[in-house]
Amino acid sequence: MSDKWPTITKESFDGKKVEILGETFDPGKPSPDAPGLWRTKLQDRKQMLKYLETGLRYWYAKEGYGSEKRKNPA
Secondary structure (H helix, E strand, C coil): CCCCCCEEEEECCCCCEEEEECCCCCCCCCCCCCCCCCCCCCCCHHHHHHHHHHHCHHHHCCCCCHHHCCCCCC
């Protein structure tokens, strides 16, 4: 494997030594503009409603998709 990514050597089920990918995260704290703070990124009510309807399209969609599609609406 590459020297760029940290690897760990472990033993597999059949007893062979296997190299697997180690921890690849960067330690630290989240910044103030973290993805969870969506309200501060949107300016007006219309943008907020659009964001929520897109994220919750399962509940706000007029038509289902996949196996949830119905011939007659409930």
